[in-house]
Amino acid sequence: MRRTTTTSPSASAPAPAPGRDPRRRLDLLWRSSALVVLLASTWLIVGASLHEASTAVVSAGRTVFTVGGLVALSGWLSARAATTAARTSAPDVRSATDPYRWWQLVLLALSGVSAYTVFSTVAIGFAGPVLPTLVMALTPAAVLIAESVMARTAPPLSTCVGTVLAIGGALLYVLPRLGGTLGGDVVIGTVFALAAMGSMAFYGVFFARVNRRHVGPMAPRILPVFAVGSIPLVLWAATAIIGGERVSWNVVGMLAVLGVVVYVPVYLLQHRLILTAGASYAALLGLAVPPLVGVGSALLHLASVPVPAQFVGVLVTVVGMALVIRRRPASG
Numbered sequence: 063m064r065r066t067t068t069t070s071p072s073a074s075a076p077a078p079a080p081g082r083d084p085r086r087r088l089d090l091l092w093r094s095s096a097l098v099v100l101l102a103s104t105w106l107i108v109g110a111s112l113h114e115a116s117t118a119v120v121s122a123g124r125t126v127f128t129v130g131g132l133v134a135l136s137g138w139l140s141a142r143a144a145t146t147a148a149r150t151s152a153p154d155v156r157s158a159t160d161p162y163r164w165w166q167l168v169l170l171a172l173s174g175v176s177a178y179t180v181f182s183t184v185a186i187g188f189a190g191p192v193l194p195t196l197v198m199a200l201t202p203a204a205v206l207i208a209e210s211v212m213a214r215t216a217p218p219l220s221t222c223v224g225t226v227l228a229i230g231g232a233l234l235y236v237l238p239r240l241g242g243t244l245g246g247d248v249v250i251g252t253v254f255a256l257a258a259m260g261s262m263a264f265y266g267v268f269f270a271r272v273n274r275r276h277v278g279p280m281a282p283r284i285l286p287v288f289a290v291g292s293i294p295l296v297l298w299a300a301t302a303i304i305g306g307e308r309v310s311w312n313v314v315g316m317l318a319v320l321g322v323v324v325y326v327p328v329y330l331l332q333h334r335l336i337l338t339a340g341a342s343y344a345a346l347l348g349l350a351v352p353p354l355v356g357v358g359s360a361l362l363h364l365a366s367v368p369v370p371a372q373f374v375g376v377l378v379t380v381v382g383m384a385l386v387i388r389r390r391p392a393s394g
Contacts, residue, residue, distance in 0.1 A: 090335075090338070090339060090387070091387065093331050093334065093335055094335065094347055094387065096327075096331055097328065097331040097332055097335065097344075097347055098347055098350045098351060098354060099354070100324055100327060100328045100331070101328060101347075101348065101351045102351050102354040102355045102358065103324055104320065104324055104325065104328065105351070105355045107316060107319065107320045107324065108120060108124070108320065114310060114312060114313045115307075115309055115310075115313045116302050116307055117183050117187075118295075118298045118299045118301070118302040119299045119302060119303070119307065119309055119313070120313075120317065121179050121183065121295050121298070121299070122292065122295040122296045122298060122299035122300075123299070123309075123313070123314070123317035123320075123321070124317050124320045124321045124325060125175065125179075125288060125291070125292040125295050125296075125321070126292055126295075126296065126321065127317055127318050127320065127321025127322050127325075128288055128292075128321040128322070128325040128326055128329065129285070129288050129289050129292055129321075130321065130322065131321060131322035131325075131326040132281050132284065132285040132288060132289075132326060132329075133285065135281040135326065136279070136281045136282040136285055139279045139281060139282065140282075160275075162272070162286060162287075166268075166272050167286055167287065167290055168290065169268060170265060170268060170269060170272070170287045170291075171286075171287050171288070171289075171290035171291035172291065172294075173261045173262070173264050173265040173268070174261070174262065174265035174266075174269065174287060174291065175287065175288055175290075175291025175292065175295070176291045176292075176293075176294040176295060177257070177258075177261045178258050178261045178262050178265070179295060180294070180295075180298070181254050181255075181257040181258035181261055182194060182198070182254075182255070182258040184251075184254045185197075185251045185252070185254035185255035185257075185258055186251070187251070188247045188248070188250045188251030188254065189247065189248050189250070189251020189252060189254075189255065190251070192236060192239050192240045193240065193248065193251060193252065193255065194251065194252075194254075194255035194258065195236050195352060196233060196236050196237070196240070197252060197255035197256055197258075197259055198255065198258065198259050198262075198348075199229055199232040199233055199236065199349060200229060200259060201259050201262055201263050201345045201348065202225050202228065202229060202342055202345040202346040202348075202349065203225060203226075203229055204259060204260070204263040205263045205266050205267055205341045205342040205345045206221070206222070206225055206342040208263060208264075208267045208341075209267060209270075209340065209341060209342055212267065212271070217342075220385050220386070220388070221342075221385070221386055223382075223385060224346075224381075224382045224383065224384070224385030224386035225342070225346060225382065225386060226382070227378055227379070227381055227382030227385065228346055228349050228378075228379045228382030228383050228386070229349065229382070230375075230378055230382070231349070231374075231375045231376065231377070231378030231379030231380070231381075231382060232349040232352065232353075232375065232379050233375070234371060234372070234374060234375030234378060235352060235353050235356070235368070235372045235375030235376055235379065236352065236375075237371075238368075238369050238371055238372055262345070263341075263345070266336055266341030266342075266344060266345055267341050269287075269333065269336055269341070270336050270337060270340065270341045273337055274337070276337060280330050280333050280334050281326075281330060283333070284329055284330075284333050288329070332344055335347070343386060343387075346383060346386055347383075349379055349383070350379060350380075350383060353368075353372070353375070353376040353379060356368050356372065357376070
């Protein structure tokens with residue numbers, strides 16, 4: 063007598079590929095959207111803060127409060143993990159990620175926090191606010207090339223096309239704002255803008271490489287990077303205060319909100335996306351921020367309505383980003 067077995071459709075159906083898993087794609091989309099919205103909000107709060115304090119004070123203050131927020135979050139996560147382990151009698155499972163080596167920590171802190179902040183600030187001081195934005199729009203391309211060289215594989219055609227379209231749309235949006243905004247020394251400003259772009263591109267690729275085996279919460283992993291990176295910025299602000307600058311409690315309050323409420327979730331989302339979707343993808347999301355700020359400012363009557371060419375640039379950027387998001391899986 064032959065014995066037959068039946069298999070349910072759910073058991074026989076193959077599992078969805080990582081890049082086609084709807085849950086992972088939905089997770090990637092909400093993280094990406096939340097990051098873009100939060101980044102856009104930072105522009106408005108930073109702009110308000112700069113009316114009452116210098117760039118040095120704002121840069122150092124927001125970073126210090128960000129570090130404070132990461133310290134509090136890391137402590138809470140550690141306490142919760144200890145309580146859970148004691149309650150369930152489970153063994154203490156450590157993160158699979160090795161601690162940073164001193165030179166890795168220094169490189170990450172200087173490139174992603176200190177150098178980028180100083181270089182971008184100096185670039186704006188020399189060349190005005192718009193030209194550095196044009197240069198920084200090339201960051202996704204630089205990161206994509208660096209990732210491809212390190213992986214020794216060419217990126218998918220759709221990713222390349224989407225990145226080029228997104229960058230082109232971002233340039234098309236920024237170019238109409240260039241007239242009358244150039245500072246006193248465009249050459250020096252451009253050099254520092256290129257340095258800022260290179261610094262941020264290096265940081266994204268290097269952070270992804272160093273932390274490719276990281277498992278567990280993100281806050282304790284990025285805390286030492288921002289703590290070390292804040293040191294030069296604090297010295298910069300201290301020099302300004304010793305020189306006579308006064309800081310009001312209103313500015314302190316805005317910087318506290320900016321650092322703890324806004325930048326902590328921004329950095330958590332940003333670094334998680336670097337590890338799950340790639341550094342070039344995380345850099346690409348930054349291109350959506352200036353158009354969002356521009357359209358939002360126009361709706362709030364804080365700035366003029368974008369010209370038709372800028373709306374076309376926004377549309378091209380969205381199409382390019384959609385191509386990349388459609389191709390890019392979320393791996394964690």
